[in-house]
Amino acid sequence: MRFNLSIYFLVLFFISVLVACNTPEDPLQIVFLGHPYDWQSEGQRIDPRLEKMPFDTFDQIWLGGDVCGRLTQKDETLLYLDSLFSFKNGNVHWAWGNHDLVYGRQDYLEKITGKPGFYFTRKGSLGIMVLNTNLFYFPGGNIPPERCIAKDQQLEMIQSVTDTVTGLSHLVVLHHHCLLSDTLSGFTIHPDSIFNEAHPEYWVSCKEKGTFTHIFYPHFKKMQESGVEVVFIGGDVGMHAKEFAYKNPDGIWFLGSGINNTVDKRYLPKYVWTTAPDKILLLTYHPDSKVLDWTFHPLGGD
Numbered sequence: 001m002r003f004n005l006s007i008y009f010l011v012l013f014f015i016s017v018l019v020a021c022n023t024p025e026d027p028l029q030i031v032f033l034g035h036p037y038d039w040q041s042e043g044q045r046i047d048p049r050l051e052k053m054p055f056d057t058f059d060q061i062w063l064g065g066d067v068c069g070r071l072t073q074k075d076e077t078l079l080y081l082d083s084l085f086s087f088k089n090g091n092v093h094w095a096w097g098n099h100d101l102v103y104g105r106q107d108y109l110e111k112i113t114g115k116p117g118f119y120f121t122r123k124g125s126l127g128i129m130v131l132n133t134n135l136f137y138f139p140g141g142n143i144p145p146e147r148c149i150a151k152d153q154q155l156e157m158i159q160s161v162t163d164t165v166t167g168l169s170h171l172v173v174l175h176h177h178c179l180l181s182d183t184l185s186g187f188t189i190h191p192d193s194i195f196n197e198a199h200p201e202y203w204v205s206c207k208e209k210g211t212f213t214h215i216f217y218p219h220f221k222k223m224q225e226s227g228v229e230v231v232f233i234g235g236d237v238g239m240h241a242k243e244f245a246y247k248n249p250d251g252i253w254f255l256g257s258g259i260n261n262t263v264d265k266r267y268l269p270k271y272v273w274t275t276a277p278d279k280i281l282l283l284t285y286h287p288d289s290k291v292l293d294w295t296f297h298p299l300g301g302d
Contacts, residue, residue, distance in 0.1 A: 025287040028123060029057070032174075032257060032281035034064035034235035037099065039262040043070025044077045047259050047278070049301050051084065060123070061085055064235015064256075065097025065176030072105035078112040087113045093121070095130050097176040097236060118154045120161045125169040126285050126292070127228075129161060133177035136202040139209065148206035155205040155215065162219040169290035171223055173232045180232075180246065180254045181213045224252050231255060231292065233281070239272050242279045243296035255294065257281040261302045277302045 031053075038045045045051075046067060055061055063085075068077050085092045094100075096117055100109065110116055117132035135151045137143060143151075161171075208215050224230045231253040237244055238258020246254045259278040268275070278299040285292045 025124075028059040028126065028285040028287070030060040030062060030283040030285065031055070031058045032062040032064060032233055032235075032255075032283065033067075034256060034258045034281070035066045035097070035238035036063075036259045037066055037069045039069070039260075039264065041069075043068055043099075044074060045080065046084070047262055047299070049278075049299050050259070055085055059091060060128075061092045062128075062172075062174055062233065063092065063094040064174065064233065064237075065095050066099040066236065067094070067097070069099050070103060071100045072103040072108055075108070078108065082112055087115075090114065093128055093130050093174055095174040095176045095235060096132055096134060098134060101134055117150070118157060120157060120165070122165075122168065123285075124287050125167055125290060126287075127161070127165065127168040127171040129158075129171060129173045131173060131175040133175050133179075136177070136204050136212070139203045143206055151205050152207040155207060158216055158219050162223045168228045170229045170231060170285070170292050171220070172292075173220065173230065174235075175232065176235050178234050178236055178256070179212050179217075180248070181211070183213050184217060184248055184250075184252075220252065221250050224250055229253075229292070238278070241274060242276050243281070245294075245296075255281065257296055259299060275302070 033046075033050065036046045036050055037043065038047050067081065071077055082088075092113065092115075094113060094115065096109070106117065115130070117135075118130055120127065120129045122128065132150075132154060135154055137151070202211065203209050204212050204215050220230050220232075229251075232255065234244075234254070234256040235258070237256035238260035240258075241256070242258055242260075244254070244256040248254065257279050259280070260272060261275055261278045263269075263272060263275070265275060279296045280299055281294060282297050283292060283294040
């Protein structure tokens with residue numbers, strides 16, 4: 001029988017396509033850093049132990065805010081962070097904290113990082129939403145109309161994502177100030193809890209007046225009920241605890257981790273509850289099985 005070379009190459013082509021289609025996708029390796037600034041650096045650097053981490057080995061770098069104590073006071077600080085995290089790669093997602101904005105200059109933050117203060121993006125079936133909790137405000141104040149624009153746009157983003165985005169297995173919501181209230185937890189949390197809602201009386205939008213619990217949360221609950229696993233990860237935790245993981249009655253996870261031990265223990269502020277070993281949060285997302293798992297990893301050197 002004559003060997004047909006064209007049929008051979010055709011069969012080889014289809015085999016290669018089938019193999020490619022069935023090749024498992026590599027898991028995404030993710031690191032989350034909460035409150036990582038160095039207390040001894042006059043607000044210009046992160047914890048020196050983190051400076052030694054090989055951040056280029058992670059697929060995603062998630063920052064929970066308060067990255068440096070006086071972040072935008074000097075131009076060099078953001079350039080220094082860029083040398084560590086390589087913002088140009090587009091895989092750094094940063095929920096700004098109050099220390100990140102204490103000197104203003106949001107435009108400079110956006111320029112260097114290439115990201116706005118709040119947004120949604122996705123990596124396949126993993127959705128990533130970044131919130132700016134600095135936009136929350138005290139309800140009795142007079143808010144100029146121009147300042148309401150961003151507050152309302154953040155609500156509109158949440159509504160748009162939860163109403164229209166499909167094909168997600170998970171939605172991870174990165175934020176700085178803590179968001180877990182008594183209502184959402186199903187039990188009473190001490191007012192100075194390690195993970196209580198930030199400024200519970202603060203309103204989150206000018207358009208719809210109310211707190212995170214009453215205005216934002218119902219949209220995320222709806223997404224959870226649609227089959228998408230919602231996971232909140234907060235960064236303002238290191239003063240009170242080094243790890244936090246709680247699944248509320250709605251099935252939504254609230255995670256947090258913090259770094260704090262460069263503080264001078266001789267002059268420990270009252271709001272620092274613990275000097276237990278610092279931890280970082282390491283996550284892995286498996287695209288094929290649609291599984292997100294995590295572990296709290298000791299930073300070492302405490």
